[in-house]
Amino acid sequence: MKVVFILSDGTRQTVEVEPGGTLMEAALLNMVPGVEGMCGGVCSCATCHCYVSAPWQQTLEGPRSGELEMLDAVTYRRADSRLGCQVTLTSSLDGIEVMLPPSQG
């Protein structure tokens, strides 16, 4: 399946991954700049912060309390903020577009 990362400068990077992983993992496996994924997906660093636009959000499970707590601390919080490591990629998300904040943390 395909995942499109849109960097804060508008650059698009499309990566090909197997379903079953997370958005963070898809970025790290392809060394997408702008996704650090420092803690490797244990919901402890918020350096996998990204924006998932409303139409895609609707097909996802909402964030759990641990994710929301971490999101409270990020610099560029928006209504469509998610932690990439908490979003699991199913085949129904093929082609999902994800925007990245200007910087992580």
Add this chain to the structure above:
Amino acid sequence: MDSAELDPYDHGFQWDPYPYYRRLREQDPVYFNRQRGFWLLTKWADVHQAFRDFKTFASAGAVALEADAVDKFPYPMFISTDPPDHSRVRRLFAPLFTPEKMKVLEDYTRRRTREFLKPHLSSGRLDFVGDLAARIPMDVLAVLLKIPATDQDNVRGWADDLIAREDKQHDVSPRNVAGYMGLAAYFEQHVATHLSMSMDGSLLGALIRAETEAVMSHAEVIGALILFAIAGNETTTKTMGNLALRLWQHPEQRRWLVDDPSLIPQAVEELLRFDGSSQIIVRIVAQDIEMRGKQLKKGQRVGLCIVSAGRDEEKFPNAETFDIRRGSREHMAFGHGTHACLGAALARLEIRVVFEEILRLMPDYQIEESGLQLAHNPNVRGYSRLPIQF
């Protein structure tokens, strides 16, 4: 720098490796140890690059700096695998190790800490490591893995044997192999007796389900259990010991924590940056690469010196100063990215709870310096004995 100067397996070096690391950062940041044939990366940016670029800096086969260590160990551990194998296993466990999931262990950790401390309170002295720091991680891990109390000393003993190093020991010793085999035999039995357990969302349950559903092979499951037993014990114990030492060396900062325990998590982060227990993480060069003008060749071993990265002035101003107000989480004491420590949230919780209790019960503890004993392993640095009076 002359390669003869640095031997990470030398006990003398391990007492205080930081001046060596500083000289390497300043004079030879991508350093090749000719004698032993490995590279050492000591700058934050280089270590970070190596963690990110897993296709160039591979984990498969990279258990230790010494060559061929892997061959002696027949159960594959996911810490030394690369994607996609690694991702398949990592996905099973990452959701079980979030701070939210670890929270349920907080009350238990606190109760056990109090129980371990209680018999010593009247005497006014204890071995911070032997009596407490070495016990808590195993005790808490035992909950996750359903290891009965009566077996814990054995499991910890084997784990200690597996990672122990004699002075300048470079190869895997019979003691190391015996520790490994002890753990392997124990976990073979452990899995067999729990095969039909009800699936309760525990870590052991997840491991057994992975085997029954053929997501992991039996050997991978045993390897993962061995990995949890060694990764979660020694590192956490030694980090606690290092924090006890640094707070004693900085009584003013210790006072801040006594007055305001909500600062303890920040102190834990600063300790991890300044004196984390895990010193060097090993990778193998999977394709030739040039770094700072040096040619790293396919097949060579690379040590990612994460404690040196934590003291890199280019990343952290006044890096050689311990200051709990800094509280930066950009250290790589837990690694970074795909292989970053699964137990980071658990370790943070354990260390915080232990120090909340210590600083409440014995805020002015003193360390008997003459009684300090350093444990010996080039990858995990810290004390095996740390006597205190209070």
